[in-house]
Amino acid sequence: MxxxxxxxxxxxxxxxxxxxxxxxxxxxxxxxxxxxxxxxxxxxxxxxxxxxxxxxxxxxxxxxxxxxxxxxxxxxxxxxxxxxxxxxxxxxxxxxxxxxxxxxxxxxxxxxxxxxxxxxxxxxxxxxxxxxxxxxxxAEKPLKPTPSEIKIIRFIADGLTTKEIANTLFVAERTIDKHRSNIVKKLDLDKKHN
The missing domain is CATH 3.40.50.2300 (Response regulator)
Structure with a gap:
């Protein structure tokens, strides 16, 4: 609901x-x-x-x-x-x-x-x-991914594209892009993995 x-x-x-x-x-x-x-x-x-x-x-x-x-x-x-x-x-x-x-x-x-x-x-x-x-x-403390970001990390690990994740979660693609960007920052990943 x-x-x-x-x-x-x-x-x-x-x-x-x-x-x-x-x-x-x-x-x-x-x-x-x-x-x-x-x-x-x-x-x-x-x-x-x-x-x-x-x-x-x-x-x-x-x-x-x-x-x-x-x-x-x-x-x-x-x-x-x-x-x-x-x-x-x-x-x-x-x-x-x-x-x-x-x-x-x-x-x-x-x-x-x-x-x-x-x-x-x-x-x-x-x-x-x-x-x-x-x-x-x-900013100096390690930031933990939120429950939403953890869910998206799992989808990324399963090989889903941004569009596929957005469709699965019924949200806009730019929302997923923002989460991906936050994940990269929090996990200190190389930008090429985004």
Whole structure:
């Protein structure tokens, strides 16, 4: 069953790109809003599985919407999207039951991993942002492939092409290309193996 997804962002282009990406990956985008007030109303009425909220919107912010959902015991999982790198936000997810925090610049790269983590009742905080704010050297530690990437590695080992893997997983070829690129970086492979 496809997950029902809601997007709230006041920027005219970002939600359009996010909606296309999610629909390509078999998510059902059932609503959009340009501000926090309409976002809260929609989430309260429909309770989608996931809500992607811009941190800074007219009316209520993404954090304020998340707070209201938390206080109303709404089961929708909230994922915040932003261009900002504010350290105070990292203390908010647990207190407001926010499931994910993704920097917009890395959204396409991290979104599927974020959704996968959130679906398993985990919390996803972009390691790229955390490394810049906390001084942690994530890039120097060996990065493990995600469950999605492990699945793709197995398909590659079986000799499947990018197109065949995309058709098998019902995703866009560029999604597989992105995973392949991440696999090469994480496993420190020679580019010719990509």
């Amino acid at each position: 496809r997950q029902k997804v809601f997007i709230a962002d006041d920027h005219p282009l970002f939600p359009k790109g996010l909606k296309g990406f999610l629909e390509e990956n078999n998510f059902d985008v059932i609503g959009e809003a340009p501000n926090g007030d309409l976002a809260l109303k929609f989430i309260q009425e429909i309770e989608p599985n996931l809500a992607f909220l811009d941190l800074d919107m007219p009316g209520m912010s993404g954090l304020e919407v998340a707070k209201m959902c938390y206080e109303s015991e709404i089961q929708t999982k909230i994922i915040l999207l932003t261009f900002h790198k504010k350290s105070y936000i990292y203390h908010k997810p647990k207190s407001l039951n926010i499931s994910g925090y993704v920097h917009k610049a890395f959204a396409v790269e991290e979104l599927l991993d974020c959704i996968e983590m959130v679906s398993k009742k985990g919390t996803y905080l972009s390691t790229r942002i955390l490394s810049e704010k906390t001084g942690l050297k994530f």
